[in-house]
Amino acid sequence: MSKRKAPKKQQQPPVSDQALKELQNTKISGNLEETVTCIDGLLGMNADFLKRRFHVFGQYPAVMFYYSSLTNSTMINTEILKPLMYPPPSLEGQSIEDDRLKSILINDSLYHSEGQMVSSIASLVEGILRGETVIVVDKLDEAFLVRTRNLDKRAIDQPATEQVIRGPREGFIEMLETNISLLRYRLPTTDFRIETMEIGRRSKSKVAICYMDGITNPDLLKEVNKRLSNIDIDAVLDSGYLEQYIEDNHLSPFPQVQYTERPDKVVANLLEGRVAILVDGSPLALVVPTVFSQFYQTVEDYTERFVLMSAIRMARLVALVFSLVFPALYVAVISFNPELIPTEFAVAVAGGRAGVPFPAIIEVLVIEISMEVLREATIRLPQQVGGALSIVGVLVVGQAAVAAGFSSPITVVIIALTTIGSFATPAYNAALALRLLRFPLIIMAGIFGLYGIMIGLILIMNHLLSLKSFGVPYMSPYVPGNFQGMKDLLIRGPLWWMSERPSFLQPLEKNRLGPEAETGYDMLKTLHKQTENVLDPMNVQKSKGASANGESTSDHNDPSRGNTD
Known part of the structure; x- marks a missing residue:
């Protein structure tokens, strides 16, 4: 670690990006007290910031840092603190050398799937601010960063602004991980891709960009990433902040970005070749690009006849x-x-x-x-x-x-x-x-x-x-005109009419149907050919009439029926 003297606790100003920039190149040297002084000087003025000292395996001094308001204390006690204080059963009675300590801790002792080693002080502080737990061990030049974030959240409920009679009753909530899971279980495919970035100098809001690989046009994805990357503001408190920055015409009263809190609606748009943007802390997802016809269409249009x-x-x-x-x-x-x-x-x-x-x-x-x-x-x-x-x-x-x-x-x-x-x-x-x-x-x-x-x-x-x-x-597919798109413009055409994805999105894969069916009519004809009227009363009457006329039935020689004479 550099020799820059850490300021006193009572004189340290609130955490800011400038403080983290100054520590961007500062590494952990292995001196425990020096690292503790630096982190405590930045975050120690907060009432919910906790610092817990203990000994790893009863031998090596260590300190654990976390925010009690952002973490799960039970997880910290059972999955981090307890296994680190006692050596693994396979190593009981053995002396643990300093050069083996790091490997034993990460591979044998830590009871958590999301743990990593970090050497930068700035990365440790950012992790604590996100709700992760940091463990610094004496004589190690890297610290443990473990994901222990746990926030209270409301239950998944029916969307308040987009209610339907026939359709799913699930809506997005404020937690980004939950919203992604609602999309993931509807799209269990390797083509569903999610990219993340942080926007907001102070809020550091996590933004997820969702799309379908092999369907979404790469140029559209590149443009979405470029517009989002150019946003430089203090905080993103809702997806509406991003909408106002990425829309094309900022003076138009008409919305050029669609928002929704329905996962099924987002999935339907992803399968057409659009891109969805989700923000941590917002229950509304953004869908781009958007045309005017989307604003008078509902999910129920496609679940009913x-x-x-x-x-x-x-x-x-x-x-x-x-x-x-x-x-x-x-x-x-x-x-x-x-x-x-x-x-x-x-x-x-x-x-x-x-x-x-x-x-x-x-x-x-x-x-x-x-x-x-x-x-x-x-x-x-x-x-x-x-x-x-x-x-x-x-x-x-x-x-x-x-x-x-x-x-x-x-x-x-x-x-x-x-x-x-x-x-x-x-x-x-x-x-x-x-x-x-x-x-x-x-x-x-x-x-x-x-x-x-x-x-x-x-x-x-x-x-x-x-x-x-x-x-x-904005008026696609009406202007420029597209016959395939007009099937879902004023009226909702049959599903087998709409065999292609919207051409104005320029998707990589245009056809919605399987490779064996060229059009929706081909699939419909195949389904009708395979349909049998198994319970048709006329078939039953014909069968009875044939038996009454003395004709042989299909089960006349069936030995399982036995001799009925």
Whole structure:
């Protein structure tokens, strides 16, 4: 170890990256007290930092360092401390030389599968900060670094934001190791690969990059690694931090990175050729690249039959359009083109608006803003009162506004349908973008009428066409057009239709099916040929009819039936 004098404990500043950089090239010299002084000077000011002195085999002085808040004390006592204090049974009564001590400790004494030898002081300190245990033995130029991290975690539960009727009930939690295990047992293949890196100078958050070798395009993987490696911030507390750094257009309201807390959804995207990013401490995984069609698709679309889910998806698309243009369309028709409304309905609308002192655009904007405030308050309030507030806000406040002449009944109905439509969009971040774009559309409709709505929709569509996610056009597979991809765009086609992976991801292996089936129809025909109607009543009746006509049955000469005469 270098001769740099360790500062006194009471004068040592808090641990920082600068302190570790100064010790980056400092090695363990074999002097136990010098190493203890250095580590204790860096970490000894913490209440949960423990230092335990003992003798290895009752002969060699040693010190063990760990954080009690990050480690499992039972594991330390039974798997580390006890076997190190007593020699192995095979060596009892024998003298252990100094040159054999290191080999005996790592090969015969340590009862732990994840142990390694480290010679750098900085590596030892980083290991302690991660929840590992360090054992420094006198006269050894390397210390033992043993993984003993153990944190309390919540149980694996159903995802709160992506609930389904038919499908798995498991969701990611905050622990990265648990999240990786949820993916690993769904993909028991050697092609499933995981790369890790640390991001954040202070938090040193562990980030896992998951992909399928042989399917994911290597250029995509290289680009993901490059964007993540360029991030240099103090801390990464959630995967949302990474999303804001790696997206292509930072000013767009539309999300270019999809997040999910469903392991089955991540696995489905990995098998298509995408890359998943998981962060230690976050229950939400990022999936890249992303296209717009992913935000109105759900896991349930593929677990139910295609005819039913195609109808549900179309209803979801109608709700998506409602949530964007319905209030603006109402303002434009009421303000500029009331002749488009049927006569009977126009009389009812005029009667409802007779006592309203505001023009339609002001009325709609006020009610829309009120609904947004009510929605935000419902989310932020405690769960016990949140539901009650939503009911009171919708029923009481809405009815009171109509009774007071502040708003017309038709306006309340329009805003209610719009709000319900935004709730029907599966992805919260996409629904948030549509809610944000409603307001400029309402303003343009109040100024220019139907022309303003068309201008706004054209601008939105042009923006969508200009977006890219890791080089993939945002409106793929609609633009640029791809027939294979359109089978899963507006409707959910049968599974045997979608025999190829999305072409816009440029996967290395395009076909989803086995080598014997060229298309999904080939597999379907093979399955139908092998199908037998074993319980068909007509077959039973034919068999009985043949016996009644005196025809010989197949088991007539079966000796096991015996003589029935």
